[in-house]
Amino acid sequence: MPKDQVIRKTALIPTALISGGAGFIGSHLAQALLDKGARVIALDNFQTGKQVNIQHLMNNPNFALYDVDINEGIPSDIDSVDYIIHLASLEEYLYSKEYLNLDSLLTNSLGVKNLLDLAKKSEAKFLLASTIDVYQGRMSQLSIDKYFGFSSFEDNKFSLTEAKRFSEALVWQYYHRYKLDIRVARLPEIYGPNMNLDASGSIGSFLKDLIERRDISVRGDGTDKEFYLYIEDAIAGILKALFNPVTKGNIYSLVGGEPVSVLEVAYLVKSMADAELDVKYSPYLSPVKQGPRDVDTFNLGDLAWEPKVALKEGIVKTLSWFGYKVNSLSFKPARYIQDHIASRAVTAPPIATTPMPIYAYEPGFKAPAANVPTSFSPNPYPYINKRNPVGELIKKLRDIVRKGIKTTGALPRITAHSVSPKVSRSLTIGAILAAAVITFVVFPVFQVFSKAEHGKLALMAVRDPSNHFDSEQIKNNLKTATEDFTSSRSYLVKVKWLFKISGKKEQYNATYRLLSSLINFSKSGEELADVVKPMEALWAIIRPDTDETMDSSYFDSAKFSLLNARNTIGLASADFKNISIPDLPEKLQEPARVYGVYLEQIDSGLVLASAVVADLPQILGASSKKTYMVWFQNSNEIRPTGGFIGSYGLLTFENGKLKDLTIDDIYNPDGQIDLRGISVPSPSPIAELLGENGLHLRNSNWSPDFPSSVVAFDDLYYRVTGEDIDGYLAVDLSFAKELINVTGPLFLAAYDEQITSENLYERTQYHSDFNFEAGSDAKRGFLTVLGSKLLEKIFATPKDKISPLLGSIEKSLDERHFQIYFKNSSLNAFLKSRNWDGSLADSEGDYLQVVNANLGGTKANYYVQNTMEYEVDSLTRDGILRGTLALNYKHTGEGDAWPGGPYTNYVRVLTQAGSKLTGAKFIYKDNTTLDIFDRIRVSSVGRYSSFETTFKLEPTSSLTLLLNYDLPEGLSITKDFQDYTMLWQKQSGTHDDVFNFKFNAPFGMTLNQFSSNLEQKNNLVEDTGVLDKDVRYIVKLQ
Structure with missing residues (x-):
């Protein structure tokens, strides 16, 4: 969600604001609200919240994060919202940081007031998250210094309860005075995936002890x-509590059942240990023992809510999320706990009468990097099977040594009378030492690399295209990979001492984190395998010749699996970002770099998958019929969105099935425009060069911004037909060729022709335009048969071809040969973020897009070769950047015969707003020039400036358009601003256009850093190639 716009609530989508949105509870709440289709604004000052908690949400177009302190006010660009949830400072008393006492007091006074004022202004629903600890508390009667107690634990805990009591009182005042829609939710100790074990109560402490393989410590x-x-x-x-209409003015204590003793929880956690651990006792952190809470729950019936996850199940889930493998032993009965408590009554340690400090990490524990908290790292102590294969190996080696000493074989027989006892002992010691080296060094080191290699092979099997839509095979391979990487990490831990004594501790840490990342990566894949299941049946549902249908809940399980997969990929990414690649063994460094790139691609792909899965049932008409317009654009007659719209199609979906595909000549509805006298003015270049003062559908794609052209087309089409269209797709010949490359040739029996990717253009052109008559059935009939046959081949695609098919579609989207725009769909924001909606991309730096439009009625672009050269430099002390753009057009046609002929082009050069044209001229084939500065039309297209002109290029001739212009002053290079950024956007529908970009360092400056796609030559950087997709550059100077 862009934050540079004022955020206001809207009837189209509910908007929720969460203070403390980057915390443990806040991040889960944000995800739940996004899953319900809400916009979410998270406010956090990151005192306790963490960026990694919400990293997986950052690419969601409906999510915005503000790094702000709500005590200082709400950001001015947040105008109004529908819901406000105050979670900030809820977990803070659990931290042993003194400044958080003050922060919790301020956040629950000033911060709450600021949020309540926003709720008043917005007429928003407000929920205050409080704590059931408000029933407890203490204060000194004598000393301010010890106001809340004698330890930092008491200071933090009781200052928070006081703060929450005050915030509840403040809420009460606003409720009575301003009649706001307010409720309070009091929470107990919350636990689960993503929790910070260092910022939790007893359950977090116990889990931390378990994971770090320490005896479980119980206070008191x-x-x-x-x-x-x-x-x-x-x-x-x-x-x-937030959404239920009867909750206004109520307080809800979200607890269920009876409270559980701390000791019972300790033994429950102990029962899940993968090794022998004990429960030990230590003194209370507070000398004052609080009485039991008296929690009222009588009104929970209003919510129709009760906890669904039992304590044991929740702990198992939490440990599994941390990468800890829980054993299968059952928990000891509660009676055992009661007996144990009774037996401890005599021997339990006395309660301390002096305050105890809250201990930090044990000595030697390395703090995490600032951007990757340890709570997101998987279990650093791998699961050890109680079967103990190392012990068995030692036993076997001992038996071999004994037999070797007693029997004949490779060694000579050794008898008691021929060897002195001293020699015999030496041989025995030597054999044992050799066995020890094999057992504790050679075998574990071999297993580290062997298991890792097996895991890699299992992952490679997943990438086999033949497995891409076989969910069971995918899951089996990924499960194998997880087990192998876990085993490799386990053996690595066994030889940690070897790294330490050899001075390679950093290599151990890097290798350990790499394996941890690979474990989580494989686990995420297991979740994704469940997403494949509904996809396996999707083709059969969509096909019009089957009986299967789809309802709106079809992808519900897939949504949940994707959510889990994205969270686990977040863990894999967090571990990988904490790796120093040079610290890895040399042969792992390059594969690790490749893996890092792939990890980013997977993360981006999951964002796409989540967006698609969320909207796909509605897009396919699961709830109501959907109709989509398809533009068939001929890129050999280039137009701003990719080509001339010669034909169009209507796709109809209902209950998830493709109900109908109709294709028509664009001249048929255009004829109705003339007959009915529908008058919409044409853009002036169309009126001047085509002589058409009224706009027709075939020319309505004049804006290079596809959504804007859709609006123009949609308005005109509705005037003609009265039909509502739910979305638009634009395709060109390159897209069709990509599909045919995957599906194979198409045989059209009605025409007795085989269509291949090589002859597609020629045969389509023949049936579309040879002996053309506007509105004739020839073109419509051919394209209908071609389109139907292509769809038939797509639906019949075997499993091993589905992945290449999807890859070809993605390639066409990236290269702007396929564009998509839906009406009223949250998927549009994602499509825009990937530049798949054909829109003008946003850029604050230098920007360039060359937009050609063939307005001569020929298909001459098939013969025209385009070369674009753009150079930026600064030659004056003011740092103004100057651009020189040379557009070279070469017509390789040899005559006026169909389908070629003269090329009449209207060219627009889109640059950053505020650019100033300083020169323009034509350079002809014989090197003569013509100054056309006065003929350049300057206008605006979207947010950009546009320099425009026209020319006519005859076959066999060539022409260069040379433009000089100054970039806006805001992009000037100064001592305070020494960065240059550039976005060169490709025009939709174009292909094989050669480009060259150069940036010369300004006088007195040198190149410091620059994008990897640039090559340095002295004091300039350069890039050249074929402009098949958008390119971006960054240059840092010094």
């Missing part, structure tokens, strides 16, 4: 009872 005698709530249940309760 463990008889204190607490309420625990799994994060999914907490989010469900918050949403119920």
Whole structure:
């Protein structure tokens, strides 16, 4: 969601604001609201919230993050919202950082007031997340210094409860005075995936002890009872309280069942250990023991809510998320706990009478990088099977040594009377040492690399195209990869001492994190395998010749699997970003770099998949019939959006099925425009060069911004037909060729012709334009048969070809041969982020797009070769950047015969707004020139300036258009601004256009850093190639 626009609530989509949105609870709530189709604005000052918590949401077009302190006010560009949820400072008392006492007090006073004022202004629903600990508290009667207690633990805990009590009082005042729609949700200790084990109560402490393989430490005698709530249940309760119409003015304590003793939880966690751990006792952090909470839950019936995840199930899920493999032993019965508590009554340590400090990490624990918290790293202590293969190997080696000493074989027989006891002992010691080296060094090191190699092979099997739509095979391969990488990491831990004594601790850390990243990567793939299942049946549903249909819930399970996969990929990315590649073993460095790039691509792909899966049922008409317009654009008669619209098609979907495909000549509805006298003015170049003062559908794609051209076409089409269209697709011949390359040739029995990717243009051109008559059935009939046959081949695509098919579609989208725009779909924001909607991309730096439009009625672009050269330099002290653009056109045709002929071109050069033209001329084939500065038309297209002119190019001739212009002053290079950025956007429908870009460092400056697609030559950088997709450059000077 762009933050450079004022955010206002709208009837089209609910808008929710979450303070503390980057925290443990806030990030889960944000995801849940986004899944429900809401816009989410997260506010966080990152005192306790973490960027990595919401990293997976950053690419969601409906999500915006503000790094702000709500105590200082709400950002001015947030005008109004529908819902406000205050979660900030809820978890802060669990941190041992002194400044958070003050922060929690301010956040729950000034911060709450600022949020309540926004709720008042917006007439928004407001939910305050509080704590059931407001029932507890203490204060000093004598000393300000020890106002809340004698330890930092007490300071933090009781200052928060005081802050929450005050925030509830403030909410009460606003409720009574201003009649705001307010409710309070009091929460117990929340746990679950993504929790910060260092910022939790007893359950987090126990899980941390378990994961780090320490005895589980219980404060006091463990008889204190607490309420625990799994994060999914907490989010469900918050949403119920927020959305339920009867909750206004109420307070809800989101607890379920009876409280559980701390000791019972400790033994529950202990029962899940993969190794022998004990429960030990330590003194209370607070000398004052609080009494049990008295929590009222009588009004929870209003919410129709109750926890669904039992404590044991929730702990198992949480440990699994951290990468810890839970054992299968059952939990000891509660009676055992009661007996144990009784037995501890005599021997339990006395309660401390002096305050105890809150301990930080144990010595030697390395703090994480700032951007990757340790709570997101998987279990650093791998699962060790109790079967102990190393122990068995030692036993076998010991038996071999013993047999070798006692029997004949490769060694001579050794008898007691021929060898002295001293020699015998030496042989025995030597054999044992050799066995120890094999057991503790050679075997583990071999297994590290062997298991990693097996895991790599399993992942490579997943990439086999023949497996891409076989969900079971994918899942099996990924499960194998997960197990192999986990095993490799386990053996790596066994030889950690070897890295330490050899001075290669950093190599160990880097290798460990790489394996951890690969484990999470493989786990995410297991989740994605479940997404493939509904896709396997999708072709059969869409096909018009089957009975299967689709409802709106078809992809619900896939949505959940994608969410889990994105979270796990986030963990893999977090681990990988914390790796120093040079610290890895040399032979792993390059594969690791490749893996890092692939990891980013997967993350981006999951964003696409989430957006598609969320909207696909509606797009396919699961709830109501949908009709889509398809423009068949002829790129050999280039137009701003990719080509002349000679024909169009209507695709109709209902209940997930393709119900109809009709293709028609564009001149048929255009004829109705003339007959009915529908009058819409044409753009002046069309009126001047084509002599058409009234706009027709065939010329309505005049804007190079596809959504803008859709609006023009849609308005005119509705005037003609009265039909509503739900979305638009634009394709050209390059797109069709890509598809035929995958599907294979098409045989059209009605025409007794075979269409291949090589003859597609010629045969389509023949049936479309040879002996052309406007509105004739010849073109319509051929394209209908061709389109139907192509769809038939697509639906019959075998599994091993589906992945290449999807790849060809993605390639066409990237290269702007296929453009998509839906009406009223959240998918549009994602399409725009990938530049798949054919829109003008946003750029604050230098921008260039050359837009050609053939207005001569010929298909001459087939013969015209385009070369574009753009050079930027600065030769004056003011740092103004100057652009020189040379557009070279060469007509390789040899006559006026069909389908060639003269090329009448109207060219527009789109540049950053504020650019000033300083020169323009034509350079002809014989090197003569013509100054055309006065003939250049300057206008605006979207947010950009446009320099425009026209020319006519005869066959066998060539022409160069040379433009000189100054870039806006805001892009000037100064001592305070030494960066240059550039976006060169490709025109839709073009192909094989050669380009060259040069940037000369300004006088007195040198090149510091620049994009990898640039090559340095002295004090300039350059890039050249074929402009098959948009290119971006960054140059940093010094």
